Amino acid sequence: MRGKWLWIIPVVGVALLALSLFIAACAPATPQIVEVTKEVVVEKEVVKTVVVEKEVPVLVTPTPEVKKPVKIELWVDPRFDPQTAKGHPELKTALDYEKMVANDYIKNNPHVSVEIQVLDWADLPKKVPVAIAGGVPPDILRDYLGRTSAYAYEGVTVNLEEVVPKEELADFLPGLLELYTINGHLHGLPIFYWVQNMVVNAAPFEKAGLLDMLSLDDHDWTFDEFYAAAKAIKEANVGVEYPLVMQVASEQGDYAVHAFIWGAGSNTWRDDCQGLDLDNPQALAAMEFLNKLYKEGLINPDVTTAGWQDVNNLFYAGKGVFMGGGISTVNVSIPQAQKEGKVTAPMDARLTLYPHLGDKPSGLPVGPTGLVMFQKQGRSDYELQEITKFLIHLSSEKWQRDYCISSGQFPTRYSVGAPLAGDPNYELTLEWIKKYGVVSMGLNCPHYYEVRTAMPAFFQAMFLGKMTPQEAINGMMKASKDIFGK
Amino acid sequence: MTVLAAYPERRRTWWQKIWDARAAYLFILPAYIPFIVFVLYPLIDGLRLSFYEAGVNKAKWRFIGFDNFVRLFTRDDVFIIALKNTFLFVLIVVPVVVVISIFLAVIVFPLPRAAQSFVRMSFYMPVVSGGVVLAMVWIWIFNRDFGLLNYLLEIAGFYKLLGIPKIGWLAQTETALLSLAMVVISWSIGQPLILFLAALGNISEELYDAAKIDGASGWQIFWKITLPLLRPTTLFVLVTTTINVFQVFVVVLLMTLGGPANATQTIVYRIYENAFVFYKYGYGAAMGVVLLLIVGSIAYFQFKLLGQEVEY
Amino acid sequence: MADFTVSQAEAERLQLQKAIWSARLTRLLWWLAVLAVFVGSLLSLMPIYWMITGSFKIQHDAIAYPPELFPTHPTLQNWEKLLVGMPTLRWLLNSFIAASGVALLGVITSTLAGYAFGKKRFPGQNLLFWLLLLTMMLPKQISLIPLFIMMRDLKWFDTYFALIIPYAAYPFGIFLVKQFMQGIPNDLLDAAKIDGASEFGVFWHVVLPLTKPAVGALAIFAFMFGWNDYIWQLVVTNKQTMLTLPVGVSKLVAGWATIDIGVGMAGATLAFIPMLVIFLLFQDYFVKGITVGAVKG
Secondary structure (H helix, E strand, O other), X not given: OOHHHHOHHHHHHHHHHHHHXXXXXXXXXXXXXXXXXXXXXXXXXXXXXXXXXXXXXXXXOOOOOOOOOEXXXXXXXXXXXXXXXXXXXXXXXXXXXXXXXXXXXXXXXXXXXXXXXXXXXXXXXXXXXXXXXXXXXXXXXXXXXXXXXXXXXXXXXXXXXXXXXXXXXXXXXHXXXXXXXXXXXXXXXXXXXXXXXXXXXXXXXXHOOOHHHHOOOOOOOEHHHHHHHHHHHHHOOOOOOOOEOOOOOOOOOOHHHHHHHHHHOOOXXXXXXXXXXXXXXXXXHHXXXXXXXXXXXXXXXXXXXXXXXXXXXXHHOOOOOEEEEOHHHHHHHHHHHHHOOOOOOOOOEEEXXXXXXXXXXXXXXXXXXXXXXXXOOOOOHHHHHHHXXXXXXXXXXXXXXXXXXXXXXXXXXXXXXXXXXXXXXXXXXXHHHHHHOEEOOOOOOXXXXXXXXXXXXXXXXXXXXXXXXXHHHHHHHHHHHHHHOO | OHHHHOOOOOOOOHHHHHHHOHHHHHHHHHHHHHHHHHHHHHHHHHHHHHHEEOOOOHHHOEEOOOHXXXXXXXXXXXXXXXXXXXXXHHHHHHHHHHHHHHHHHHHHOOOOHHHHHHHHXXXXXXXXXXXXXXXXXXXXXXXXXXXHHHHHHHHOOHHHHHXXXXXXXXXXXXXXXXXHHHHHHHHHOHHHHHHHHHHHHOOOHHHHHHHHHOOOOHHHHHHHHHXXXXXXXXXXXXXXXXXXXXXXXXXXXXXXXXXXXXXXXXXXXXXXXXXXXXXXXXXXXXXXXXHHHHHHHHHHHHHHHHOOOOOO | OHHHHHHHHHHHHHHHXXXXXXXXXXXXXXXXXXXXXXXXXXXXXXXXXXXXXXXXXXXXXXXXXXXXXXXXXXXXXXXXXXHOOOOHHHXXXXXXXXXXXXXXXXXXXXXXXXXXXXXXXXXXXXHHHHHHHHHHOOOOHHHHHHHHHHHHHHOOOOOHHHHHHHHXXXXXXXXXXXXXXXXXXXXXXXXXXXXXXXXXXXXXXXXXXXXXXXXXXXXXXXXXXXXXXXXXXXXHOOOHHHOOXXXXXXXXXEOOOOEOHHHHHHHHHHHHHHHHHHHHHHHOOOOOOOOOHHHOO
């Protein structure tokens, strides 16, 4: 190496050292244990729904004995940023939040230590399966049903009905427990779920005097009414260019697209979970409807390549007025965007239902997150017990409620009641679920992800005019059959 | 060695040849031992899964013979499309990269050291900046309404001339692959450029001087002297660029996700999907075997083509 | 006779003129080419420019369309998020150690092996070489799980060993050195051997100095290779303090609702600095026309 450049090494080295010392000196030390010094005030409004009072038997561990230490590995997918969500502004990162929850358990169970890893939803499916196949899975994973069901089908999860006491399970909504039952076993414990509806920006409609086209009184409108409203708002020249904004570039958020199929009266997945169920006139009607909307410029032209960020941006800029979303969109995402100055058009975001072709709106898709325990060689029964207890703690009423408030999701236990009761959107969503029920996204079916990723290509081809709606349906059905090996 | 020189020239046995060359084996040992342990063995172990149905649960792996391969070619439409796309990709990208990098190297070489360094560094920067940044930049460039490319084309009257509406480069099936090819080309030039510049530096000045004295023109010098002497490096660039382009998938992952309508699906993207999204390691390994056979054959032909004077 | 001589002189003059013009044209073309090259260089630098300016943009501006070429609301908050409260500098150090380790081991093993493959003849040479080449053609995902299990058994999780040792053999590097060796005339080696140098002596004193450009290139490529290996790094590190920079930054960047582009750009810029340093350090290996000519005669 020429001497000329050698001077860079010590300079850079010293600079880095100085910087790190500076940072270390100025940054607060990350404490090992986060002292929760203030009580989280849970909004206690008048609860309209019935709170079922259950005596949850406390698992009494005979105290003064010194218990053998247990180390638990917990991997989570953070569902909210404490800085932007409601409830815990004192916490800086998702990891801090998880540590808080864990410490709440440890303070009563000092023999337990918990190692937490926070992995985002893109890294999780890379790291978890490799860890499982390599024999070093985490003890507990908190993740979305679509992925945990795949692990269950592989047979690497612990059958929770064998370790969680029945009294505990009785507190959970039976419909969700069913959803989590795979091959006859409860593979995970659902702890909260989101519900997907449509979000509409009523402001431009108000401005154009077309508010009554939106059916915001009973949220019950047909495809034709939707089409009329979309056309009208576009022609009203209030800045709306593509009323319906969505994306088919990736399979993420595909429920916003499938909502039309459900609205038309068809399922996407078969009831027996053995593949797609699109071979019917209703699904075809839905596809043709979407095609018509696109061809008439009522859907954003970059639907085949846009990312979900782009879809949000179109909505925030007022270029689109109909978008898939749920209560967290209206309660969390949009206010946050407004705070950050991203919303540049007049915004009056309302929750409503997707249109339908039949006589009433379809059921709503729900996306639950749950806790699964992985099998691990060499784990003693004692350890299994301790891990189960911790798992129950993570899904406890107290923390479910907290989580739901922070992330705008719905609880799975009766005892939690309705944490956001009093919030009109929350009430509305609950009412819809009661009235119209739930529709299956295929989350707990085998090969869910494979089928799901195969679908966007056909939507893209249809929108680009390379396939007719019927051909797209045929293509998806063939792909589904190929995947299932028929 | 002097002892052996005394013997008359006769056929040496295989063992004797090995003994003669023992120094060579010592030289390759430091590389070959880690190679066998950390590269060869895991790859073979991974490849054998192509005969298995293998998911996340090791206890459930089962041997299924050639079923994966049968399925690849009879029941997997997307794989066939991916094969076709990958081939197209390679056909477009590799020659362009090789030609451009030689061209660049020859132009830049006579320039002063500072200029050389600048050019060398700039073209390598796309590699350094990483896929995410690159993807962001190029997504902007290709944007139909605000992108740089359409902006330039519009100024140049391209669209008016052809009477077509503005093209969404990444959004249309006809142009998506081409656009990704442009990205891959821009990112692939850096390494070959560095290598060609290094190789040019190794050519003795005297050869050039002698040629000029003999009255050779610049063009002739290039064809008769420079290019042949660059042959070993060219072979290297050809083979490694081919291998790299066959493995393109980060760009696909970040820019098009294989779309639109599978127009940019590539083999390695499929392998990635099968491994990390569907957890089907056996099936992914089978694709790997197919990839290996294809690239191996192509490399073999490349060696035959350019490897002549090259002693093995 | 006079006519003939005159027209011959004319012809010669025309020839000369043609030659001058053709030389001028070539010159012009050459300069145009140089211009094109520089434009190309500037374009290639665009991602870096994007990265650096992006690290100072607030989220709203970072995703603006049309994108701003210069941040209108510059902010330090991305950098703050990146550096404060997270062991980011430790991550940087980890990446640096890992990449340097890979580069060092890679250069050593590749020059040794490349020399043998390029300049020596030994039984099984072709087979051994092609084995190397073939492994380059497979994507790393195939060997991921067996290698992972190996790390588990060796208890190398969360250690630098896991990040470096599996890359000690660098087939790409061996191939590179081998090809480069072919440009070195054999007479030099023979001369040294006749002078009584040992095998290793020939390598050390004669061959190695001549391969400096290749070594320089190899060091840079191997460093990049060891730095960018995201999936492997993700999978073998669990402890916060053992993460590498790309892995650590991704934990900051991706959230549920928004992707924090600014922090991602800041992370990428931070990663860029050591790579730039390495690049500059090894620039001087690319010296023109080394000693090849000097040994003649």
